[in-house]
Amino acid sequence: MFVDSHCHLDRVDLSPHQGEFSRLMAATAAAGVTHLLCVSIDLPRYPAMRALVDPYPQVAVSVGVHPNEGSAADPEPTVEDLVRLAADPRNVAIGETGLDYFRSEGDVEWQRARFRTHIAAARACAKPLIIHTREAREDTIRILREEGADQVGGVLHCFTEDWAMAKQGLDLGFYVSFSGIVTFKTAASLREVAAQVPLDRLLIETDSPYLAPVPHRGKSNEPRYVPQVAACIAALRGLPVEELARATSENYFRLFGVERIVCSPASA
Numbered sequence: 001m002f003v004d005s006h007c008h009l010d011r012v013d014l015s016p017h018q019g020e021f022s023r024l025m026a027a028t029a030a031a032g033v034t035h036l037l038c039v040s041i042d043l044p045r046y047p048a049m050r051a052l053v054d055p056y057p058q059v060a061v062s063v064g065v066h067p068n069e070g071s072a073a074d075p076e077p078t079v080e081d082l083v084r085l086a087a088d089p090r091n092v093a094i095g096e097t098g099l100d101y102f103r104s105e106g107d108v109e110w111q112r113a114r115f116r117t118h119i120a121a122a123r124a125c126a127k128p129l130i131i132h133t134r135e136a137r138e139d140t141i142r143i144l145r146e147e148g149a150d151q152v153g154g155v156l157h158c159f160t161e162d163w164a165m166a167k168q169g170l171d172l173g174f175y176v177s178f179s180g181i182v183t184f185k186t187a188a189s190l191r192e193v194a195a196q197v198p199l200d201r202l203l204i205e206t207d208s209p210y211l212a213p214v215p216h217r218g219k220s221n222e223p224r225y226v227p228q229v230a231a232c233i234a235a236l237r238g239l240p241v242e243e244l245a246r247a248t249s250e251n252y253f254r255l256f257g258v259e260r261i262v263c264s265p266a267s268a
């Protein structure tokens with residue numbers, strides 16, 4: 001059993017599945033991926049995303065606005081907006097949120113304010129945070145500390161930073177999640193970090209439809225490729241893939257308080 005702890009199911013290319021979401025989900029189940037977390041990146045498209053996954057109890061959802069989404073013209077999400085949407089029983093987290101200085105120019109104080117709003121919402125509803133961080137190490141850790149994010153914890157998702165940052169996140173009670181990037185030829189230093197994160201704080205994800213792992217690199221990513229991420233990290237750590245899969249699944253259930261829904265095997 002594998003868990004994809006971070007994917008954007010409403011953005012996956014359905015053309016390999018005859019355009020049908022149900023076929024994508026059947027292929028996911030057939031690959032042994034039993035649970036998924038479908039992550040929100042904006043509020044205007046949130047209702048459609050939520051409706052799409054509704055028939056699939058193995059899919060949990062988060063609510064949040066990605067640091068690169070929206071423009072100055074859009075209203076910023078409020079703590080109240082996020083808390084209200086997170087009251088949904090299918091919701092298990094706030095995010096994805098964080099800081100991305102790579103794709104933003106100029107004054108990004110608005111990004112920091114939005115990040116603080118998400119942490120306040122997570123604290124208000126006692127749910128973990130899904131953190132995106134890129135070229136913003138110091139500010140990400142500083143704001144997590146200033147806003148008391150250690151009270152709710154969460155995950156540093158699609159981790160691409162160094163061990164020093166992983167350690168700071170772990171010290172705040174966060175988990176660290178690796179995507180298919182860990183399989184890329186150029187990612188040797190990231191593999192060292194993935195080998196070092198304690199097994200009980202490790203998560204795996206696809207971040208579909210982005211970042212397909214080797215050997216699917218360049219194609220639209222899908223949750224059914226998460227076993228490749230597991231296999232890569234298991235090999236690094238000298239573990240059987242089943243053990244890595246079991247540990248990362250347990251971690252997912254523990255962090256997000258997800259019930260183990262027993263899914264019937266794919267019929268299609």
Ligand SMILES: [Zn+2]
Nearest residue numbers: 006039096207
């Ligand atoms: Zn994402």
